[in-house]
Amino acid sequence: MTAESPENVLFVVMDTVRKDHLTTYGYDRPTTPGLDRFADEATVFEQAVAPAPWTLPVHASLFTGMYPSQHGADQENPYLEGATTLAETLSAAGYDTACYSSNAWITPYTHLTDGFAEQDNFFEVMPGEFLSGPLAKAWKTMNDSDALRTLADKLVSLGNTAHEYLAGGEGADSKTPAVIDQTIDFVDDSEEFFAFVNLMDAHLPYHPPEEYKDRFAPGVDSTEVCQNSKEYNAGADEIDDDEWEDISGLYDAEIAHIDDQLTRLFDHLKETDRWDDTMVVVCADHGELHGEHGLYGHEFCLYDPLVNVPLMVKHPDLDAERRDDQVELVDLYHTVLDSLGVEGGEPANPGDDAVGLDRTRSLLSTDYREFSRATNGDPGQRRDGEYAFVEYSRPVVELKQLEEKASSAGITLPEDSRFYSRMRAARRTDAKYVRIDRIPDEAYRIDADPEETENVADADDEAIAETEAALAEFEDAIGGAWTDALDTDVSDDSVDRMDDETQDRLRDLGYLE
Numbered sequence: 001m002t003a004e005s006p007e008n009v010l011f012v013v014m015d016t017v018r019k020d021h022l023t024t025y026g027y028d029r030p031t032t033p034g035l036d037r038f039a040d041e042a043t044v045f046e047q048a049v050a051p052a053p054w055t056l057p058v059h060a061s062l063f064t065g066m067y068p069s070q071h072g073a074d075q076e077n078p079y080l081e082g083a084t085t086l087a088e089t090l091s092a093a094g095y096d097t098a099c100y101s102s103n104a105w106i107t108p109y110t111h112l113t114d115g116f117a118e119q120d121n122f123f124e125v126m127p128g129e130f131l132s133g134p135l136a137k138a139w140k141t142m143n144d145s146d147a148l149r150t151l152a153d154k155l156v157s158l159g160n161t162a163h164e165y166l167a168g169g170e171g172a173d174s175k176t177p178a179v180i181d182q183t184i185d186f187v188d189d190s191e192e193f194f195a196f197v198n199l200m201d202a203h204l205p206y207h208p209p210e211e212y213k214d215r216f217a218p219g220v221d222s223t224e225v226c227q228n229s230k231e232y233n234a235g236a237d238e239i240d241d242d243e244w245e246d247i248s249g250l251y252d253a254e255i256a257h258i259d260d261q262l263t264r265l266f267d268h269l270k271e272t273d274r275w276d277d278t279m280v281v282v283c284a285d286h287g288e289l290h291g292e293h294g295l296y297g298h299e300f301c302l303y304d305p306l307v308n309v310p311l312m313v314k315h316p317d318l319d320a321e322r323r324d325d326q327v328e329l330v331d332l333y334h335t336v337l338d339s340l341g342v343e344g345g346e347p348a349n350p351g352d353d354a355v356g357l358d359r360t361r362s363l364l365s366t367d368y369r370e371f372s373r374a375t376n377g378d379p380g381q382r383r384d385g386e387y388a389f390v391e392y393s394r395p396v397v398e399l400k401q402l403e404e405k406a407s408s409a410g411i412t413l414p415e416d417s418r419f420y421s422r423m424r425a426a427r428r429t430d431a432k433y434v435r436i437d438r439i440p441d442e443a444y445r446i447d448a449d450p451e452e453t454e455n456v457a458d459a460d461d462e463a464i465a466e467t468e469a470a471l472a473e474f475e476d477a478i479g480g481a482w483t484d485a486l487d488t489d490v491s492d493d494s495v496d497r498m499d500d501e502t503q504d505r506l507r508d509l510g511y512l513e
C-alpha cells in the first residue's frame with residue numbers, strides 16, 4: 001500500500017464475456033464505448049489468464065487466492081469450504097463489504113458470499129422466500145446425507161437451468177440495472193468499501209433488451225436461434241453460419257447493455273467524488289465459444305477464448321497503458337489486499353486455510369511475479385512468473401444434461417472424449433500445453449497459431465517442451481497429475497432415496513422427468 005492508495009475497491013466481473021468482443025480489445029463493433037473511456041485511465045492487460053473456464057472455481061480463486069484444486073470448489077463439490085475469503089478478511093479489517101450478483105452460483109449455499117456484510121442475488125428464479133422454503137429443505141436434506149451429497153450440485157445450479165426457461169423470450173428482463181442500483185446505494189452509504197459485482201447478461205441464453213438487440217441483432221428473434229449449448233455439443237442440433245452470426249449479434253447486444261450499466265455506475269462514482277479514491281477492477285471470469293473447435297459455451301476445453309480474458313485495472317500506482325506481460329486472475333486477490341494495506345492470512349474460522357498477502361502476486365508491487373523472491377508454498381510460482389495455470393474438473397451437471405440431449409437424439413457420446421475429461425494447462429504468451437486424462441494432450445504455439453488450430457504436442461518444439469515441464473512441476477506441487485480417468489457414469493440413482501418434496505422441486509426446474 002502506498003500513500004496514494006485508494007481507500008475503496010470496486011471489483012466487477014462481466015460473466016462469460018470474451019475479450020475479442022470488446023471494442024477495447026480491437027473488436028470492430030462498438031460494443032464497449034464506456035469501457036473504452038475507462039481504458040484511457042486504466043491498465044489494460046492483453047494476457048490475463050483465468051484459473052478455470054467457468055464461474056464457480058474462478059470466483060473461489062478470486063476470493064481465496066488459491067487455484068481450483070487447492071480450494072476444491074467445483075461441480076462435484078459445489079462449495080467453498082475450509083477457506084477464509086477475501087470478504088471475511090476485509091470485513092474483519094473494518095471495510096464495508098457487499099456482493100451483488102445475478103449468478104446462481106454466487107450465493108450463501110456455495111459459501112462464495114461468506115464474509116460479505118451486504119449481499120443480494122438478483123437471480124430471478126431464486127428469491128429469498130423460495131430459498132427459505134422447499135429448496136432450503138432439499139438442500140439441507142442433501143447435505144445431511146453422504147449418499148445424497150453428490151446431488152447438491154444440482155441444487156446449486158437449479159437457477160442456471162431454470163434461467164434457460166424463465167429468463168428467455170419476451171418476458172425476459174436483465175437484472176443488471178438492479179445490481180447497479182443496489183451497488184450505488186451501498187457505495188453512497190459506505191465510508192471505506194469493497195464492492196463486488198457480477199453481471200450475468202452475456203451468459204446463455206441471450207435475450208438482450210430490445211434497444212440493444214435493435215442495434216446489434218436487428219430482426220433476430222432470440223427465441224428462434226439455438227440457445228442450448230448442450231444440444232449443439234451433443235450433436236443434436238446444427239448451427240449454420242447465418243445462425244452463428246445471429247447468435248453473435250445477440251451476444252454483442254448483451255455486452256453493450258453491460259457497458260452502458262457500468263458507465264452509469266462509473267459516472268455516479270465520479271459525480272459523488274468517490275472515483276479517484278476507488279481502485280476499479282473490471283474482468284471476465286471466463287469467455288465463451290461460438291462454434292470454434294466444434295463447441296458452444298464454456299465447457300469441455302481450455303482454449304484461449306475461454307481462459308485469456310479481459311482485465312482492466314484503475315489504480316494510481318498503475319500507468320494508463322496496455323501491457324503484454326502475462327498475469328493471472330489469482331493475482332487480483334493479492335492486489336486488492338495490497339491496495340487496501342491488509343496483510344490477511346488470519347483464518348476467519350478455526351482450521352480454515354487463509355492466504356496472506358504475497359507482493360510477488362500483487363500488480364502494484366515492484367516485485368510482481370518475481371517468484372524467486374516468494375517464500376510460501378504457492379504451487380503456481382514457477383520460473384519467475386512466466387507461466388499461468390488453468391484447471392478443469394468435469395462439470396457434472398452440464399455433463400448430465402449433455403448426455404440427456406444426446407440420448408434424446410439417439411446419439412451415444414464416446415467415453416474416450418473431451419466431454420468426460422479433466423484437464424490442466426500451463427500457458428505462457430507464446431505457448432500452451434494441456435494435459436487431458438482421456439484423450440491425447442494438446443499443445444499450441446499461440447504466438448504463431450492464436451486460434452489453436454494445430455496441435456503440436458508431439459512436435460520437437462522448445463517452447464512447448466518448456467511449457468509441458470512447467471505444467472509437470474505445477475502438477476507435482478498441487479498433488480499429482482490427473483492420469484486416472486474418472487468413471488463415465490454421471491447418473492445418480494440416489495434420487496430415488498430423496499423425499500417427495502425434494503423430487504418435486506427438482507422436477508419443477510427440469511432435472512427430473
